[in-house]
Amino acid sequence: MLFCTLRSLPSSKPLTMARLTVLPLLVAMAVSVSGCIPRSGPTTGDILNQRKTSTNLNYALVDIGKDILSYAGTRPRESLAAKFGAGPRSSDLRIAVGDVVGVNIWEAPPGSLFGGNITMAGFQQPSGSSTTIPAQTVSGNGTIAVPYAGRIKVIGNTPTQVEQQITKALEGKAVQPQALVTIQRSTANAVTVTGEVAAGARISLTGAGERVLDAIATAGGIRAAASDSMVGLTRNGVVARVPFDVMLENPEENVRLRSGDLITVVREPRTFLVFGAAGRNAEVPFDASRITMADALAKSAGLNDQRADASGVFVLRYELASIARRFIPEGNPILSKGEYIPVVYRFNMRDTNVMLSMQRFEIQPRDVIYIANAAGADVQKIMAIFQGVSSPAINATSFGITASRL
Numbered sequence: 001m002l003f004c005t006l007r008s009l010p011s012s013k014p015l016t017m018a019r020l021t022v023l024p025l026l027v028a029m030a031v032s033v034s035g036c037i038p039r040s041g042p043t044t045g046d047i048l049n050q051r052k053t054s055t056n057l058n059y060a061l062v063d064i065g066k067d068i069l070s071y072a073g074t075r076p077r078e079s080l081a082a083k084f085g086a087g088p089r090s091s092d093l094r095i096a097v098g099d100v101v102g103v104n105i106w107e108a109p110p111g112s113l114f115g116g117n118i119t120m121a122g123f124q125q126p127s128g129s130s131t132t133i134p135a136q137t138v139s140g141n142g143t144i145a146v147p148y149a150g151r152i153k154v155i156g157n158t159p160t161q162v163e164q165q166i167t168k169a170l171e172g173k174a175v176q177p178q179a180l181v182t183i184q185r186s187t188a189n190a191v192t193v194t195g196e197v198a199a200g201a202r203i204s205l206t207g208a209g210e211r212v213l214d215a216i217a218t219a220g221g222i223r224a225a226a227s228d229s230m231v232g233l234t235r236n237g238v239v240a241r242v243p244f245d246v247m248l249e250n251p252e253e254n255v256r257l258r259s260g261d262l263i264t265v266v267r268e269p270r271t272f273l274v275f276g277a278a279g280r281n282a283e284v285p286f287d288a289s290r291i292t293m294a295d296a297l298a299k300s301a302g303l304n305d306q307r308a309d310a311s312g313v314f315v316l317r318y319e320l321a322s323i324a325r326r327f328i329p330e331g332n333p334i335l336s337k338g339e340y341i342p343v344v345y346r347f348n349m350r351d352t353n354v355m356l357s358m359q360r361f362e363i364q365p366r367d368v369i370y371i372a373n374a375a376g377a378d379v380q381k382i383m384a385i386f387q388g389v390s391s392p393a394i395n396a397t398s399f400g401i402t403a404s405r406l
Contacts, residue, residue: 043375059344060332062328062345064346065357072361073357080240081255085255092207096189103180106179107175108176133146149166149173150169186204191205191258201219210257227285227289230243234261241266272367278301279300280301284296300369307373308374309373315367315368319341
């Protein structure tokens with residue numbers, strides 16, 4: 001029927017008639033599938049309309065501006081210095097049960113209570129006398145034995161205090177006695193280093209004020225990359241953790257240690273995720289202790305010029321409730337979600353001020369950056385479908401016209 005109609009037309013018009021017949025059908029088909037166009041996520045309009053129409057959103061949608069940036073731009077980080085303090089510059093270790101203690105005693109001439117000559121690191125004095133008492137392990141009752149002085153209680157005392165006890169106990173028995181007490185090995189005055197280090201160990205403290213990095217170095221250093229390592233310090237049941245590279249950049253985080261501290265190094269790569277109309281969709285690792293929104297977009301090859309909606313750049317984050325309460329109105333049911341509140345931050349990159357603010361907005365580990373498709377991207381997809389469908393149809397029509405002429 002179609003061929004007969006077309007055959008009666010002038011030779012210059014059959015193809016035009018075919019196109020006019022097929023085009024409305026193809027346009028109708030394209031429009032009918034516009035809602036089924038594949039996308040990587042919602043459009044900016046979808047998200048904004050949902051905020052206007054839905055009364056039961058499970059997240060807070062926040063437009064980034066100067067007021068919001070002052071609250072959400074940075075997040076307070078856990079700090080060893082804030083939680084434990086820097087600690088004393090040095091400390092006199094106190095003797096505990098199980099410690100191995102050495103005692104040296106001297107007396108002035110012509111004392112003879114302790115036989116032998118004084119010998120100290122190459123210095124020899126022919127007069128007077130000295131003795132070195134064999135190293136002793138502090139007993140369960142906290143004492144050590146000293147000749148002519150009896151049992152000396154040392155537990156809980158510093159070496160200097162024990163020296164004074166020994167000297168006092170020898171008064172009247174030795175001539176001007178003097179004592180030197182050293183802790184040769186300590187089980188109580190030690191810290192434990194474990195986790196992703198070359199050789200986990202229990203490390204004795206010397207009283208010189210050893211720090212966290214000193215202990216990690218003694219254990220052979222970390223095994224993972226600095227940006228992938230977290231350092232935890234446990235003291236008296238209190239725990240704090242900081243990234244290893246943050247500790248390197250901030251000396252105040254390298255706190256001094258105390259007896260019984262537990263240092264744990266854990267491999268915990270910090271990453272953020274990029275989806276949507278970005279130049280590259282990927283899980284991107286942190287290669288610095290701090291990464292801003294501008295850094296994050298640059299690492300993901302920016303926005304895709306052919307697809308991206310510059311007004312629809314979003315950061316999805318579980319925000320600390322203490323921060324979220326500063327910009328979410330009181331009474332919003334979203335604030336009852338717990339310690340972390342689901343928040344979607346929107347960056348309208350058509351606004352230059354917002355683009356500048358990206359340099360102050362810090363990305364947090366496990367943040368999700370989503371870039372919405374522009375409306376024109378859907379039109380392009382519809383046109384691609386239209387071209388793919390129309391070309392065979394028109395070719396078939398042209399073939400029918402040609403065949404009918406034969």
